[in-house]
Amino acid sequence: MLGLPAHVTACLFDLDGVLTQTAKVHNTAWEETFNNFLRARADETGQPFQPFDPGADYSRYVDGRPRADGVRSFLASRGVELPEGSADDPPEADTVYGIGTRKNEVLLRRIAEDGVQVYDGSLAYLHAARWVGLHRAVVSASANCRDVLIAAGIEELVEVRVDGVIAREKGLRGKPEPDTFLAAAAQLGVEPGNAAVFEDALAGVTAARAGEFGCVIGVDRVGIGDELLASGADIVVSDLGELLVGAER
Known part of the structure; x- marks a missing residue:
């Protein structure tokens, strides 16, 4: 049947x-969020900026996972550890939940703009x-x-x-x-x-x-x-x- x-x-x-x-919108929101974080971190540490790959990185570390798990998984792949924070962390917090909140704000903006x-x-x-x-x-x-x-x-x-x-x-x-x-x-x-x-x-x-x-x-x-x-x-x-x-x- x-x-x-x-x-x-x-x-x-x-x-x-x-x-x-919306998978495309999620992917774009993750790319924007992670790249802003990684670029700022590269500026602080002097290490090369290696952007988020919307193909391999998205499918391996982020796609289908709860938001916080996606943040942990991807950052771990880059050897980055952040404090967990909490679910009510503001988007400017450099914590796992703060980055997740940033991503969600980008996602909601894009859904509002594009439907x-x-x-x-x-x-x-x-x-x-x-x-x-x-x-x-x-x-x-x-x-x-x-x-x-x-x-x-x-x-x-x-x-x-x-x-x-x-x-x-x-x-x-x-x-x-x-x-x-x-x-x-x-x-x-x-x-x-x-x-x-x-x-x-x-x-x-x-x-x-x-x-x-x-x-x-x-x-x-x-x-x-x-x-x-x-x-x-x-x-x-x-x-x-x-x-x-x-x-x-």
């Missing part, structure tokens, strides 16, 4: 890069999944998930939302741990083995495989299909519309 194994009764979708085109676009194939797939009676959840590390769903006009197409806000409230570990996907399946009343996960991030695919979900669909928007397969995806598509075409055949 819809390109999925017959035993699948629920679909768990990542948001950015799977349903909405949120939904991939056509994903919108068609959401409608088809609802039509045939598959349960639907969004599982995202973003604390802005609900606002993005509303801005994109697709909030009513999903039954359950497990995002960065809910994960923090419930003490759920972020991707690549499976906690948020497992929580979404539980809310839908579905066993993991009967749910399909749709992910574009390596950390998300790893999380889905760790949770022993029935089917893991890798969505390759940026040319990392082989890495998605290596991380545990059962199949990789470039757009969810491909699954609808396959189902029609």
Whole structure:
């Protein structure tokens, strides 16, 4: 059904890069935030400025992870350690949470300026999944998930939302741990083995495989299909519309 194994009764979708085109906005916001930090640090230390790579650095260290985890992971790759700080740190604080706050401010500004676009194939797939009676959840590390769903006009197409806000409230570990996907399946009343996960991030695919979900669909928007397969995806598509075409055949 819809390109999925017959035993699948629920679909768990990542948001950015799977349903909405905000992955590009996230990437640009991280690039601006990290490069401003790295440039200032280079000026202070006299070391060469090595910019954030929106390709390799984004997919390896940031994509799909909770915001603070993304900051820690990337800075660790550059040998930089900062104080943790706290979730209410202002954007000018040179702490893990302060940098995360800077990134979020850039992201919200860009979303306000450019809006949120939904991939056509994903919108068609959401409608088809609802039509045939598959349960639907969004599982995202973003604390802005609900606002993005509303801005994109697709909030009513999903039954359950497990995002960065809910994960923090419930003490759920972020991707690549499976906690948020497992929580979404539980809310839908579905066993993991009967749910399909749709992910574009390596950390998300790893999380889905760790949770022993029935089917893991890798969505390759940026040319990392082989890495998605290596991380545990059962199949990789470039757009969810491909699954609808396959189902029609």
